[in-house]
Amino acid sequence: MxxxxxxxxxxxxxxxxxxxxxxxxxxxxxxxxxxxxxxxxxxxxxxxxxxxxxxxxxxxxxxxxxxxxxxxxxxxxxxxxxxxxxxxxxxxxxxxxxxxxxxxxxxxGFEHGIGVVAGTGSIAVGRHRDTGVRLSAGGWGWVLGDEGSGSALVREAARALLTHADTGTDLSADPLTKALLSSYGAADLPALAAAMSWDGGVETWGRHTHAVFNAADEGSALARDVIAQGGRALADLVIRLAERGARTDTVVLAGGVITGRPRLWTAVTDRLADALPGTAPHLLTxxxxxxxxxxxxxxxx
CATH class of the missing domain: 3.30.420.40 (ATPase, nucleotide binding domain)
Known part of the structure; x- marks a missing residue:
């Protein structure tokens, strides 16, 4: 044995x-x-x-x-x-x-620090610098949070398109519109909203994250703004833990949404550099x- x-x-x-x-x-x-x-x-x-x-x-x-x-x-x-x-x-x-x-x-390979998951959902977890008590921020699910996650990026991208449609703005030529409609196989925004609500539900939203990043690469300012806001939201999870006493000398990020996504990584690290100078972010390999x-x-x- x-x-x-x-x-x-x-x-x-x-x-x-x-x-x-x-x-x-x-x-x-x-x-x-x-x-x-x-x-x-x-x-x-x-x-x-x-x-x-x-x-x-x-x-x-x-x-x-x-x-x-x-x-x-x-x-x-x-x-x-x-x-x-x-x-x-x-x-x-x-x-x-x-x-x-x-x-x-x-x-x-670190002994202390904060771990941030940016995948289908998002959460940050660390320990209090003095007591060692576990601290967490985020992880509340797609309805109440999970900002910066795959589900949230797709949610916020769709919300941005629908909000602009409500104001009468024509975004039919925006790369984000084209990318999300194509990813969901939807003919128009009403069909997109229906597909997101009924075609597999929120559990499937994360698999469409590539559409948001592709649209940003193709020049969509709307998609770039969604990604930037998501990155800042991930960094804010770390900031909240710091305010509660967590050690922030090292922050390790991982998950399919942030790995290989320099726009999101840059948004996170820029926000951390501004709010928590001295923090060293690492992408888990x-x-x-x-x-x-x-x-x-x-x-x-």
Missing amino acids: TTVFAGIDIGGTKTHILLADAVTHTVTEDVTLPSTDWQTRDLHRAADWLIARLSTIADDAEFVRVAVGAHGCETTAQCALLAGALRTALGGIPVTVVNDAELLVPAA APPARGALTLALNGGH
């Missing part, structure tokens, strides 16, 4: 599991699975969900320590309850559970699951 550490990143769409040999610390398994049916409403069911997936790739392994970054674990209490359920299911071994955004800083494995190897810290 092999003895291993496990680092797990459970995201909204996929789950990345890394296993490392307990002696050499070399990675022995690197598996990505869909996060289908993952939820944190019932934490015992969530624990069973994860155990079932671990069993498919490590049924003969003995775990030394498991560290999990879990999408949907928004409070310290939630994380502790899920850790307890997993600990019981795994025979009492040490288990650490954090929000998935907390994986970014250790994944980038390693998988967040590396952060989970680092936590497991370092005793959960």
Whole structure:
């Protein structure tokens, strides 16, 4: 029987599991699975969900320590309850559970800092500089927030077009109009609004983010403004944590919306430079699951 550490990143769409040999610390398994049916409403069911997936790739392994970054674990209490359920299911071994955004800083090789996820949704997570208490900002979902996320960028781009249409402004030639209509296969703005409401719902909005960035590259001032506002909103999440006492010397950003998107990156970093001089922003290049494995190897810290 092999003895291993496990680092797990459970995201909204996929789950990345890394296993490392307990002696050499070399990675022995690197598996990505869909996060289908993952939820944190019932934490015992969530624990069973994860155990079932671990069993498919490590049924003969003995775990030394498991560290999990879990999408949907928004409070310290939630994380502790899920850790307890997993600990019981795994025979009492040490288990650490954090929000998935907390994986970014250790994944980038830093001990302290703020992690910002800009993907389908958005959230910033850090720790108080003196007490170590977990602090978060954002992550409230597409109805109430998630500014700077893929869902929000598409939402705000469509809102900008519809608001201008209400004033009688003709934006039929604007690259943003063309890009969003084409992405949704809609003939006009009423059809776009209907498609966004009924064709798969908000869960699918993020996949249309490319239309906003493409329109900006093609000269749409409206799209550029939406992206700039989204970037400033992401930076504002960090600023709110700083005001609450979080360490901000390092900020690590990750997610499919900001990776490879220099317009959004520039908007974030310019706002941080103005508001928090001395803060060093980093774009994560390693998988967040590396952060989970680092936590497991370092005793959960």
